[in-house]
Amino acid sequence: MTDLSMAKKSGTAAFDVEAIRRDFPILDQQINGKPLVYLDNGASSQKPIAVLDAMDRYYREMHSNVHRGAHTLGDRATSAFEGAREKVRAFLNADSTREIIWTRGTTEAINVVANGLAGRLKPGDEILVSHMEHHANIVPWQMVAERTGAKVVPIQITPQGELDPDSFNSLLGDRTRVLALTHVSNVLGTVNPIAPLIEQAKAHGVITVIDGAQAVPHFQPDVQALGCDFYVFSSHKLFGPTGVGVLYGKAQLLEEMPPFQGGGEMIERVSFERTTWNVLPYKFEAGTPPVAEAIGLGAAIDYLGNLDRNGMEASENALLTRANELVESVPGMEIIGTASQKVPVMSFKIAGLHPSDIGTLLDQQGIAIRTGHHCAMPLMDFYGVPGTARASFAFYNTLEEVEQLFTALQKIQRLFA
Ligand SMILES: Cc1ncc(COP(=O)(O)O)c(C=O)c1O
Structure with a gap:
């Protein structure tokens, strides 16, 4: 089976993220001089024009x-x-x-x-x-x-x-x-x-x-x-x-x-x-x-x-897989939450950096994530951390955005950790 026919079978070829992004006007803007990369979907997701x-x-x-x-x-x-x-x-x-x-x-x-x-x-x-x-x-x-x-x-x-x-x-x-x-x-x-x-x-x-x-x-x-x-x-x-x-x-x-x-x-x-x-x-x-x-x-x-739900799931899984692959590229980065069944939500810490500093430094590069206790203080106590940084993806996020997040984290780690 060719790659393309496999992709079609899994529904990914039918799931055109770039076309979907055009339904979400808020995504098309610059933040701090950089294209917005919105990875705070767990807190609140963006709205399509239809809404x-x-x-x-x-x-x-x-x-x-x-x-x-x-x-x-x-x-x-x-x-x-x-x-x-x-x-x-x-x-x-x-x-x-x-x-x-x-x-x-x-x-x-x-x-x-x-x-x-x-x-x-x-x-x-x-x-x-x-x-x-x-x-x-x-x-x-x-x-x-x-x-x-x-x-x-x-x-x-x-x-x-x-x-x-x-x-x-x-x-x-x-x-x-x-x-x-x-x-x-x-x-x-x-x-x-x-x-x-x-x-x-x-x-x-x-x-x-x-x-x-x-x-x-x-x-x-x-x-x-x-x-x-x-x-x-x-x-x-x-x-x-x-x-x-x-x-x-x-x-x-x-x-x-x-x-x-x-x-x-x-x-x-x-x-x-x-x-x-x-x-x-x-x-x-x-x-x-x-x-x-x-x-x-x-x-x-x-x-x-009206979306292809299988394609959506495959696309979201691909985001999480790519993010997991890139963790090693940031020295001292550790994922909190490695369950076998996960939605594309990635909580992490980086040795030597406070989560809120990670959030602020990412924002300067146009990347929106959430930091803090995420209204789950008993869970923070369980992991012995005051808070985490969290990137949470939606179906309109792209693999390029995952890579931008990690390029930014590498830079932050080099300069500040
Ligand atoms: C798992 C979970 N439960 C409850 C809530 C509370 O939702 P809301 O603030 O919309 O009432 C949230 C919000 O982050 C959540 O993630």
């Missing part, structure tokens, strides 16, 4: 509040907004749009769930999280544990940055009520084998909550195949706008949970004697929702749906 246009069209042609208009604009806005919910449902393969709740993002979604499950928790109960969680999947559970007397217990990880199966097996038990686990680590890039863990947890009657914030930009989860009870993510990491996110929850559990906030939209009937709740999903959507943002997220999902 910008969808939101612009909404404001120009149909802006109005949703669900209450006795007029045409209200109907148009409602139908675009509810259409976006259906797109999210299809993206996750949820059973019904009743199970798709708009939130402000992953953080708020986890808070909704933690608050909603508080009534089921009592002293001595345990909430399993992992040592690689983002603070968004630790702190809400600590807050609810404080209220209920339950305990947050971390599953240990291996030095490579994988969940330790022995730790998981020994901790999952009669006291476990909730398993709150990240699908993909924002620091390590580890893809956790959540399907068998969910299955094991369910066999113990444990409620499963999956933080999909770093998973959805790289692959499409199927919540019914996974069998999880809750799955959450943020639009802004999925090439959609800020200010909106998604809580998927099994309808029965959502029915049983109390609402998170009170106000308009989430009620059925209000009187001073007794107020009753609206049906799903509105019971969890108090106040005017993020209409333009939800529509923008719907457009991002449509955009992704």
